[in-house]
Amino acid sequence: MGELKMHEDAKPKSEKYLKGLCVLQEGLYELVNHLGEGDSSNVSLYKKQGELNEKVAIKKMKCAKSESKSNLYLSEARKLKKLKHDFLPNVDDVFKEGDYHYMVMEYVEMDTLQTFCERLNDKSKKDFVKESLKKIFLNLLEVIFYIHKQGVMHLDLKPDNILIDGDSLDICLIDFELSRSFNSDPQKYDDGLKRAIHKYTAPEQIENSNVTYLADIYALGGVLFYLSHGFIDPPRNPYINKFNLFEDIIFKCMQESPDDRFLSANDLKGSFLETNKNEKRPQEKLINQKKRFNLKISSNVKKARLRINDDENLMGTPVDLERLGGEIKITLFYKGYKTLETSFVLDSDCEKHFDLVANRGLLNLTSEPSDICIKLNSNYVYTPIRNFDVKADDAKILIEEEGFDVINDSFSLLGGDVSKHYILKKPKKEIIIEKEKIFEGMSFSYIKAGEFMMGSPDGEEGRCSNEQQHKVKISKDFYMQTTQVTQKQWFDVMQTKPSRFEGDNKPVEKISFDDIRDFLKKINERVGFKGLDVISVIDNGNLNKLPSGCFRLPTEAEWEYCCRADTSTVFSFGNSLDSSQANFDGNYPYGDGKAGTDLNETCDVKSYKKNAFGLYDMHGNVDEWVQDYWDSDFYSGSSPKIDPVNSIKASDRVIRGGSWASDARFLRSAYRDYSGPGIRLIGLGFRLLVVR
Known part of the structure; x- marks a missing residue:
């Protein structure tokens, strides 16, 4: 036997x-x-x-x-x-x-940490961070520091591998099946043997590349997230999320590069104790100090320049800052608008919004051929026009005439009254956008312009504060790729194979935003737009000036418009989600969805049902890069209502949709995330949009 x-x-x-x-x-x-x-x-x-x-x-x-x-x-x-x-x-x-x-x-008779936490009653859960977290985490740091000192790395650290005595909060670290000594030769380990792949696993472990004891530091950050965030697993890509507690510590532990993490469990312990100590200081510190208040200032012109109390430093609206109480004098100015000066007394937290008044000018406009119907600042008029009253900063002309090149222009009247004359030219060649075939295997759905409610309502389970609900108008029809860009499609253009999970029909992943910029330049060159950098054009505020037929990334608003597909539910398929509808961690469904399978990798595109716009995998499989810079407050009230795109330079770009590694709540139509443009992740890809 x-x-x-x-x-x-x-x-x-x-x-x-x-x-x-x-x-x-x-x-x-x-x-x-x-x-x-x-x-x-x-x-x-x-x-x-x-x-x-x-x-x-x-x-x-x-x-x-x-x-x-x-x-x-x-x-x-x-x-x-x-x-x-x-x-x-x-x-x-x-x-x-x-x-x-x-x-x-x-044999140790204890519950796992996960079981212990799940069994806590409501009051114990509420008091957990204050009363229990510190001791449990310090115990864990102590034992990890000890095994590292002995030259052993655990490599499978998670709440299910930690036992705990519910009375004393003493722990017992178990499951050393994957452990190795510091000086072990990774080449001697059989790739066929089990490797930890879960939410606490460091990226280098998943890649099986140069694994060191710093993988345990990454996992410690994940456990701290679990203990401090209501006993949920950490996000797979932690640097794209904001944390409620211990933000700096978790962020540093779970850096993708091991070199950017804490150097030891003792190093981490020092920061952890300092953070706990600082949490007790504010009340003592503020005694005998002047009271400060939170002041939010916005204006109807995004990024108007703001001066407070004659300070030399200028800020851009919207702005959120702490100020001492008393009289506040502000000056707001923006090119093409009348300067606004006002003052008020700050004696409590408050929000202030100011409407700037635009300077105006007169416009005369003619065209060849004459008598063309044009769209001027969203209004349809016929040329020629005389003495048309226009705001000084935003004259926008759209001329579409069958058989002629589209003219999409904008200009300023700041120099006084302006005369404009346009000559419509017949195109040298006609670029035909076929709905179902641009390159072999690429298919696109025709998306009509329209309005929708972007963001999530207050009562939506799992919503984040950056999902402010607001009406958005998409003013122009376009074509959206029906699937995420596949590995074959990527290879056909770039001749590289970056993906962790190989398969021609699987979505390409492990590609950065900067990689996509190069991809777009090459694919646009193939259709006649040599040297066109669509990302830079949009970043410079010229979204609607791109030529018909070029490829680009969708904006965040366009992406959500396509994801919702004329629905107002949590997902395009309703208010519940389980693993029969999308590729995500099926252990964590949403709403009435039942727990199911977790593929733990990407799957072929078109493996799941498409939405009402004919688009596949808008929920899950891989997260998707979109055009916008990240700003958690971009939709706080002053963002454009028509074709919004955040082109204000920031350190991160927006990603949407959730991935194979996400819980269902991160696949909601409204969920927003972000990542650095140079980051490559095994759950992050993209899809294309074609300008009509």
Whole structure:
């Protein structure tokens, strides 16, 4: 029978067990009960023969394929025997029997940290951060610092691998199946053996590339997020989320580059203790100080220049800042608008909004051919026009006439009254955008212009404060790619294969925003737009000046318009989501959705149902880069209502849609995220838009 030897003459202990007694090591260990099972191992409770009949936990693991690698893992396991710490189980023995390795450990009767947290009542959950988190996390830091000092890295740290005594809050770190010594040679480890791939796993572990003890530091950040954020797993891409507590610590722990993390568990401990200490200071610190208030200032002109109390430094609206109380004098000015000066008394937190009055001028406009219907500042008129009253900063002309090139122009009247004359030219060649075929395998849906409510209502479960609901108008028809850009489509243009999860019809991932800029330049050159940098054109405020037929990224508003597809529900499929509808971590559904499968990787595009606009995977599979710079407050009230796009330079770009690694709440139509433009992630891709 291999590793489990059956005494045929023995009577069964109970009907729950196999006939006879299951034993190991020639009867030294007698099976009592099975405790749990993982991906490549299981743990059972055994009774050790002897005067004490003590209970032990024995982990059973399949041997590696080669003798040398099998011996390597036995050697690593024996090192664990030498680890002695109050927060570690004692390892009594390590042996090989048949095709399996066995590790004999002290049996500890405790709940896992995950089970303990899930069982807390409402009051205990509310008080957890204040009363319990600090001790639990310091205990964890202590034991991680100890094993690192002994030259061992754990590599599978998560709440389910931490046991806890509910009374004393003492812990026991378990499951060293993946652990390695610091000086181990990664080339000797079999790729076929289990690697941790979960929300606490460092990127280099998932890639199996240059794994060091700093992977444990990454996981510690994930555990701190879990303990401080209502017992939910950390986001797969933590630097694209804002944290409620311990923001700086979690952010630094979970940096993609190991070099950017804390250098040790002790280093992390110092910052953690300092953060806890600082949380108690504010009340003491503010005694005998003048009171400060929060002041928010916005204007109807985004990024109007703002001066407060004759300060030399200028700010742009909207702005959110702390100010001492008293009289505040502000000056607002913007090219093409009348300067506004006003003052008010600041004696409480407040919001102020100011409407700037535009300067105006007169416009005379003619065209060839004459008598053309044009769109001037959203109004339809016929040329020629005389003495047309226009705001000084925003004259926008759109001329569309069948058989002629489209003219899309804007200009300023700041120099006085202006005369304009346009000559319509017949195009040298006609660029035909076919809905179903531009390049082989690429298909696009025709999206008509329209209005929709962007963002989420206050009562939506899981909503974030940056999802302010507001009406948006998309003024121009366009074509949206029906799928995320596939690996084959990427290779056809770039001749590179960057993706972690290989497959021609899987979405391309591990591509940065900067990589997409190069892709767009090359694909646009193929259709006759040599040297066109569409991203820069839009960043410079010229979204509607791009030529018909060129490729670009959708704006954030266009993306959500397509995702919703004329719906106002949480998802385009309704108010619930489970893993039968999209590729995400099916263990965390939404609404009435039932827990399901977690593919733990990308899947082929078109594997799930399309939405009403004919678009696939607007929820899940991979997150999608969009054009906009990130600003959490961009939609706070002063953003444009027609064709909004945030072109105000910032350090990050917006991503939308959620990925295979996300919980369902991160796939909501309104959910907003961001990432640095140079970042490449295994859950991040894009889709194309074609200008009509």
